[in-house]
Amino acid sequence: MTTPTVLVSNTKAVPPDAGTSVLPGGAGERELRLDLFRGLALWLIFIDHLPPNILTWLTIRNYGFSDATEIFIFISGYTAAFVYSRAMDERGFIISSARIFKRVWQIYVAHVFLFMIYLAEISYIATSFENPLYSEEMGILDFLKYPDVTIVEALLLKFKPVNMDVLPLYIVLMLALPFALWLMRRIPDTTLALAVLLYALTWQFGFALPAYPHGVWVFNPFAWQLLFVFGAWCALGGARRMAPILASRVTFVLAVAYLLFAFYVTLTWHVPQLHGYLPGWLESWMYPINKTDLDVLRFAHFLALATVTVRFLRKDWPGLTSPWLRPIILCGQHSLEIFCIGVFLAFAGHFVLAETSGGAGLHFVISMTGLVIMSCAAWLLSWYKAEVSKSGKQPVMAVSADLVGSN
């Protein structure tokens, strides 16, 4: 295997910086667990974007309240803080902010690119698909008759097709990152408290960003920032300070109890016969579990999941370097590219399924093919990055920071 050497060469490049870092111990070492879970989140997001099939039963949203989006946003906050905080140490606030904005631009371009692919697919359906059964639903394609409005609204991030809501959320979060990070590096706990306050105010007063043609953003940035900031807080020492709490038995029992409760509630959605065993007062208190505003139940579920995971999956777990997890980890290391490829593959998969009226077998093949393509692309990107850094044209530090921060 050539790929592991990529990592080794990069981590070796870090030590000059490791000593000065404000980060928790071992700042120079790459946290493979983060890559693993971000890669896993990307795989799950891809599977969830395809129509339901047998693999869908493997995705965590069927076993609890939170889903891959929470993992993705949290880890993105963590790695972004990790990388750009170090950049602020080295190059100062202005340069690091510029780098963050360059990243925002890349994400925006990626989003617009995906929108173009989406338009191509939709235009095809609009002209080729007709069925009297769906004359009402076909009306949604009327937006194609007004490209002037539609395209401009899409460029303004107000018109967002199905499954294309994560990148706009990410753009807004990254735009606020320089400011949040500046604050976080001085008064971390207060910054986290401010994030909680904004979250609470959002629930109280209903802050939201408008969407076109109606409604609000599917992922409300004013609410979801909490996960992003929490990730950043963990990266800048919070995780270390929280370690005693995480290690305590009480926390663990509470987390497991909550996960079991969430699992049971989720089960009642899929096995209607169980539904009678859920008390009415609990239901009326619990429902609806609001994804747009990151329901507290979802946030708590993510915390419980993370607590249990961190306990069982140690940083030095040998499995992290096993070739079997390699594809997922590689995907996690190139998350923007792989996310975009995943969205594109989901569109393509939909298209193939619709054109061939494919059954469960083809469905499974499409899902697996998608995961293989994503992994191959990630491997290719790693290989290319390694080649570039070998040629030594760029400063070593910039390369390694970019690698960590390909979020």
Place this chain on the structure above:
Amino acid sequence: MNIVRIARVTVLALVPAWLAVTPVLADDAHFCSVPAYLLSTDSTLPKVAEAFKARAPIRVLIIGSRSSVLSGPDGAASSYPARFEAALRDKLPGIAISVVTDLHPREMAADVAGKIEKIVQERNPTLVVWQTGTVDAMRAIDPDDFRAALDTGMAALQKANADVILMNLQYSPRMETVLAATNYNDTIRVVAQEHGAPLFDRFAIMRAWSEAGDFDLFARARSIGVAARVHDCIGRALSRLVIEAARINPSELGGR
């Protein structure tokens, strides 16, 4: 040999044509059957049960949007409200059954909810089937607002002393990348539960048919054939839900 082949080809060619022309005859127990759990419900329809006990007329009002009717000259007769009426009459002989529809194309749940009180006053139905969510999903209405609208509508219906069945969106696999149905279907389910109203899970039922291979809902179709057969099946499934939820025993009528 050749004759057999020709005969086989002819039959194969004729079967789809026959199905398309006579949708009503496709009453095979295995065709478009609905998994039992999709039609079983804890909620009841007391008004329908009462009417049945008294052998009184059952007046059904279907409030819906465009997906409750098919277009074309035979559209109304082939759509599920008419098929539902026929199926229910079939199951409950001797009981006067009337089904009327009140369609609000392009109107969101909030618009319809505001009019429900007046509509129900005019028609005085025993049972209201409220098909909703499609327009709201197409316009991406805020789920909270959608839920509030459903609550308003349900309150008005229950104040008017009518039984209610909520019907959710159609399963339209071709539109999945454009139309996000899940949120709206979830909301409809929750509201139905809260108000003790049975849910006709049109989405899950149609998906079950698609997965069982009863209908190819991906394919393009110019003629009304498949659509009419789907609506026929929806009408019959809905009649089964009504009987099931009202806890009535149609065989009681046989003895008369």
